[in-house]
Amino acid sequence: MIDFIKDEFVPEPKQIPERIKKEITLDLEYIFCPFCGHPLEYHYLSNARPLITIKYDISLRVVHKRCVNEECVACVSKRNFYNPSLDLYVLPKKTYAMDVVLLIGHLIQQEHYTEEEVVKYLLEEHGITISQPSVNNYKRIALALGETLIMGNEEKIKSGLDGLAFRVYSIDGLSSNRSRILFVIRDLISGTVLGSALLDRHDADGIHDFMETVFQKFGVPDYMVGDGERGLIGAVRKYYSNIPYQYCHRHFLNNMGKALMEDLYKVLKKKQIEKTL
Ligand SMILES: [Zn+2]
Ligand SMILES: [Zn+2]
Known part of the structure; x- marks a missing residue:
């Protein structure tokens, strides 16, 4: 009896949950280049990197693709295409x-x-x-x-953007639990992430604060592309009514994108020639 009583006061050591190991190859769903419509070509598979999520120990490899149409800005700028969810989760x-x-x-x-x-x-x-x-x-x-996270080498990214004929930023929102939304702003041409923020306040004013931080660091875009997040459209209408805003990437590229991309292509092509001379 006494042993039994004593045991009651000694807490059982907690069973540590076992980790689930997974090997994941993150593929890209696009088959065609979003800039020119040419089929994308497989470029390389990244080396496996460890990624620890709440539940899984993942060994992650990422498929990279490229556009090989030499007339295309994505090809000239050697843009890598990979699954866009990577930048949101990792x-x-x-x-x-x-x-x-x-x-x-x-x-x-x-x-x-x-x-x-x-x-x-x-x-x-x-x-x-x-x-x-x-x-x-x-x-x-x-x-x-909770505020704004600027990733990568700020100065290098900025000088790259300064060399462009114009800036197109994309803004995407990813709903997370607890009603917070993770926003990511990218340079659409290179795909570089310029900033991300997990916002509690994702109304027009909250999103505007985030956009302003990124714009002050990297410059105000000439065009913006975004998804349908209501606060985002509100922020653009209220604060950036002078910047053309397109509801989604594909439409941007179909509507005004092509003409712009041709100009940009010429600029980049010229730069490339200058570099090789
Ligand atoms: Zn292309
Ligand atoms: Zn669309």
Whole structure:
């Protein structure tokens, strides 16, 4: 009896959930170049990189394709095409996926966990091994996402954009849980991510703040392409009524895109020739 009673006070060690291992090859659904309609060609398959999500230990490889139509801006600028969801779920050079980053941010901001508590929680609840300095690093990323995260080499991206005849930015929103939306702004020509933000306030004013941060860093676009997110259209109408805005990428390229792309193609072609001379 006494043994039984004693045992009641010794908590059972928690069963650490087992991780599910997966090998994923992220393919690209487009068959045709969105800039010219020419069939895309397989370019390469990236080396496997580890990616840790809340549930899975993924070994991720990404299919890259290219347009080989020499008359096309995407071909001239050697644009790589890969599945666009990559930029939404995976941060460049980071092992932990966006869901883990958001969870860390949530635990620290909303639940007021310490970094040590996050380490313990992720291990006990999800079987995720993460160091405390890493939690600190991802906490900063999560906090920055609440505002605007600029990825990559700002100066290099900026000088690339300055060399263009005009700027076309695309803005996409991805609904996440907890009614927050992750927005990503890209340079449509190169596909470079200019900034992303996880917004609680995704009304016109909230989205405008995010757009403004990116525009101040990289310049105001001459054209914008976006999806149908209501707040986004509101922000564009209210704050950027002078910038032509197209509802979706494909329509942009069908409507005014082709003519613009031809001009851009000439500029890039000229640059390429200058470079080789
Ligand atoms: Zn093309
Ligand atoms: Zn459309």
